[in-house]
Amino acid sequence: MSTAGRRADADERYRNLTGQGPLTMDELARVVARDIPRGAYGNLGIGHPTRVAEHLRPEAGVVLHTENGMLGMGPLAVGDDVDPDLTNAGKLPVTELPGAAYFDHASSFAMMRGGHLDFCVLGAYQVSTDGDLANWHTGAGDDIPAVGGAMDLAIGARNVLVMMTLFTRSGAPKLVPRCTYPLTGVACVSRVYTDYAVFDISPGGGPRVRQTFGITPAELGQRLALPYTLR
């Protein structure tokens, strides 16, 4: 299916989301994309967050940053457009949009750490209800630690948005009172997009339910086993 076709299709489905049960990650990417303000600069993390790009309308003028030294990153490259010198942070070949700019790694992370990116979207193992993020290390003894740019994004982007399934495959909540996985950043997440609901996180206040998908806030609270009532 073409990108345009896929987008139209997602539009159609989005209109019928409420009450239909948990979203697919592609549907969720569409929800995230709708919330990105026009003209914003941001970074999409490796994995599911990358799919947000497919749902950004060109006329919205959102400019994507890739930490390996580029603003104005376009869609994944295919065929003759593949250039080994032009990749995203996941090392996949990408394209360049008009108005792009290249820079080196020191400049790229200075931009990130300096608070110039309006948003980033990251995957997560866990997010705490205070906005702590755990997304770089399972903590398992034989896991080779690899952090990449996750910690830099967590403290650098003005709005750190997380996109994840709300439960692990075994059913454990990933929005938790306190992260058990090693942290990536402290109190840095401002919003969590999940297949069951979107949560706003504010310091000290506990998460606020912004939107649900086929589940009531009460049911959500029960499944999450939070020690307080969701608002």
Place this chain on the structure above:
Amino acid sequence: MSTAGRRADADERYRNLTGQGPLTMDELARVVARDIPRGAYGNLGIGHPTRVAEHLRPEAGVVLHTENGMLGMGPLAVGDDVDPDLTNAGKLPVTELPGAAYFDHASSFAMMRGGHLDFCVLGAYQVSTDGDLANWHTGAGDDIPAVGGAMDLAIGARNVLVMMTLFTRSGAPKLVPRCTYPLTGVACVSRVYTDYAVFDISPGGGPRVRQTFGITPAELGQRLALPYTLR
């Protein structure tokens, strides 16, 4: 007189320097220039040091840095070559040599402070026999302090060469046991070029006379009133 003509003339005079008495600043600039290694990168301070450029042979490939963001600075610009967007640190119009590069101020001073310049040549009010430099402020109460890039050069260039008259107009030595003017940098000067002599400075060792112009080391020591014998 053309630059080439001036250089040939200086060559002639240089051959007859010894025993002829103190050098003019132009002759001294010629002496400094002869000591700059081939292919070196360096910065020439405002004032007399700027004249060293006139005596650098193009084939020596010395590359001049100007702290306002350029490597490969050429001679002063005249006539149609004057471009208000291309000046040296003294705000005078200059030219660009093949292989030049422009960069911003943060990069320019990172280059300097990071020890990448092989040398700089600075003017001075005073240099101490331990290599302390005073060249930015007379210390007079009504003098408006203005430091520019002097302190950055003093600690940044690998070799800080000073070029100055050895005595003030009133006859006071400018190579002194201890600077009385406010310092620009501590123990940073490695060589002092003056109209009477060239001195090597090494930490703790006292200055070593490298070359004299029409004066004996003994006479020098007497006029400088140093508390030890010059070597």
Place this chain on the structure above:
Amino acid sequence: MSRTQFPSTPLEAVAGIPDGATVLVGGFGLAGMPFALIDALIEHGARDLTIVSNNAGNGEVGLAALLRAGRARKVICSFPRQSDSFVFDELYRAGKIELDVVPQGNLAERMRAAGAGIGAFYCPTAVGTPLADGKESRVIDGRTYLLEYPIRGDFALIAASCADELGNLVYRRTARNFGPVMATAAGTVIAQVSDIVPAGSMDPEAVVTPGIYVDRVVRVASHSRLDEVAR
């Protein structure tokens, strides 16, 4: 499209600069000085400003005119004293303006730190000099450093040669100087340019200031004020 705005006059471009603001002003001498924006700032009327710039004005134009109009409470710069800095000199000697002299490289690096999210840094410049007074020091690997804090602007006024529709900037020769680093270090960055070109017509490898740093761009006639000064 992008979040960069393109006001049609310099006066609109400087809208909203309040009394008491800290304003970073680009330029080194006359090169890179945003004359049109400074004139607009004078017309705009904000008072009690703190100006951060390399110099403190030349002749009676640009920064000097702003100072003469009595709009600045304080100047943070590296080199206020110049042959034609009589406006500043007079105000300073009359006790009508505060001066904070910062070594040129520290001025650049402290703004870089502000833009790059660095909380403070240890810098070897000015150790042992009067400009070290009151600063915290630390010995690292046997060398002494001073702790330097970021300098952040509420606004930055800079001049570039050309912008594209996304706000990407390129500069000409040594007029680049403080523009790029100031663009990273202020809440609102305002650039005057000689040309605005469509997105895609600037070489992405040669962009110096990516549009993410640029909030407002206004086109002004090329070099008009410089020519006037040169006369």
Place this chain on the structure above:
Amino acid sequence: MSRTQFPSTPLEAVAGIPDGATVLVGGFGLAGMPFALIDALIEHGARDLTIVSNNAGNGEVGLAALLRAGRARKVICSFPRQSDSFVFDELYRAGKIELDVVPQGNLAERMRAAGAGIGAFYCPTAVGTPLADGKESRVIDGRTYLLEYPIRGDFALIAASCADELGNLVYRRTARNFGPVMATAAGTVIAQVSDIVPAGSMDPEAVVTPGIYVDRVVRVASHSRLDEVAR
């Protein structure tokens, strides 16, 4: 002419790298990886190396081949664990190689500090995470920072697209990544390029790494190794 040397083979280019050296190796994944220089380093035979690079090798080529040959004692990187990092994974799990994981932006900024003469800096990244263990912290303006020290290389091996006769370098697209910052941070900087052009044929406004940072340049066939990998 300039002090940059132009050896005729990659093996000559890496001459003199001793056992135990710290070697910065450019590249992000395969883009910007100096394959020819790494192959030459393997042939050259230096052992017990500390390698600083973003990743720890992909597949069996480049860094992975160097690791497989048993030449590295330690890897300092941000992201060792990748789908095709089996060479590193095996050595690490066998306890045959030491690993220091550094957030990507800190890796870049710590090398920038080395190149820019900064003694140490306070960085907000990794606060509250396991990577903060053992680091000094400080609260500045209400925010917590960690003290980070420079990472300096004895040698840097980088890849650029083109050099001129003065050693000025330009890069292609996101292959720029770590090259420019590594070029500032090592005692001896060795670049492989696809082209060498006469001085004056590179746009001085678009030079990314000025020749002052580049000690040796060797021309190698364009992308030969990448094409091989892509197959």
